[in-house]
Amino acid sequence: MTYAIQTNQLSYSRRGQLIVDNLSLRVPAGSIFGFLGPNGSGKTTTIRLLLGLIQTQKPCIQIFGQQLHEHRLPILQKIGALIEAPVLYPHLSGGENMEIGRLARRVEREQTGCVLEMVGLAGEAKRRVRTYSLGMRQRLGIALALLGDPDLLILDEPTNGLDPAGIREMRRMLAELSEVHGKTIFISSHLLDEMEKLVTHVGILNHGNLLFQGPMAQLHADFTAGATLEEIFLNLTNDRI
Template sequence: MKEPLISTHQLSCRYGSLEILKDLHLEIPQGSIYGFLGPNGAGKTTTIRLLLGLIKPTAGSIRLFGQELERHRVQVLQRVGALIETPSLYKHLSGRDNLEVMRRMVGLKKSRVDEVLEIVRLRQDAHRPVKQYSLGMCQRLGIALALLSDPELLILDEPTNGLDPSGIREMRELLKELNQEHGKTIFLSSHLLSEIEKTVTHVGILHQGQLRFQGWVQELQKATQRASTVEVEVGNVLLANEILLGIGHAVETLDAQRLRVAVQEKEEAAALNHFLVEGGVAVYNLAFTAQSLEEVFLSMTEAPVLESSAKTQLQPVLQT
């Protein structure tokens, strides 16, 4: 198995007595789009600042490209491009001039400005002052600045924050293109699972400074299949409840005619119907509902942080 492009071991960070991160173990495979998810205040931006060497951890270690960040900081970070929150731009200058300032600072060839403008689809607007840009255009210009040095790894903090649906879609298409056509590994933080799931290949869910899930998107999708229910409308709630409890199902009474039953697979809905009818219960309606990814995310970030073996079960090992 290849060594992850980014890995952390027991990474912890405190501000005085406030613990921001605790024993964080990240593994971001090369070639992936890794969605780093969590509610506001979970510790996502702090993690990114640690990965970029902007702050020092209280404990633990960080490896980028197989090298310790603390020992090889300059060498490693030359291979990284980053956009943290809102990009810092000269609003009175054009988009091209913003890039030109950075190009001269790092000593890159002149043609690189046109190359990145083409990648982020800003070439036609490159002559306009940035103060005339939409928020989405500013975000794309920020990514262009991060791409100037042609980094292997992009670290982006909430790049869709504040964008309208059109801007979010453009950003999603851009990130996929950078990954698939330009070979960039992308570490992407967000608090919006509903949007991120359309973009990423891997997911890490952070809550109160601790990792609650890490793995392929498909692994998270499997969690939705294990968290499903059947709502049943019946003629006799008491008898239906007795029958279902008798065959080992967890049952919740919703009202005088409806029950909610926890199931493992969709096929169990037919079996429930069979048992109820055989037991003399009239079944008026039966609806299977799988928990959405958004609901799984909320359940992971609203419940108490899992400990020991239970936590480990939610962290399948990443494979490349």
């Protein structure tokens, strides 16, 4: 099996406190991988490590088979990321925001229209972002992450603040990005009922320790028959969401 993300006993401490503890992730290429855990479990720190925003002492992160420690810049060109709310210029149009992102990533102008079409904003490109709904802003953030045609999307709480219709639209869009466009999607979220509808694989983290990882079907087979993802999650972590 080809893995988009592999970590080998990844650990990270801050001010003497162990945040991530011997984490060995296996994220299959082409999957939608739900990275779940209570607040303070180490999810955001792990994402920052995967993006090279913070570093470990030893090379223990591989992205599509390459060591992040040795090939950081080429690897980052294969990754698009959205960490909570996207950074946008509200006084500019959606298209103008995309143009700034395009120039920053040094990609061809033609990509702008393609990714706006992928996220369903092609018809809204001339509107100022200040007039966008929160869901539209999140989709624009994902469009920016898609510039450069990355193989891997890393999304941290992309549905934060969205209403049910916006969450449903985000789910549809992410499923299409995976199934139609072949993207691997690594997504962190607290909305477990939505994750159950979307993800193909799941990893559950608590206090920096990986409690489970594998296909959703395996999770349900390994635990109480008929239990929801939320029930299994709470049973494993013994925490409230």
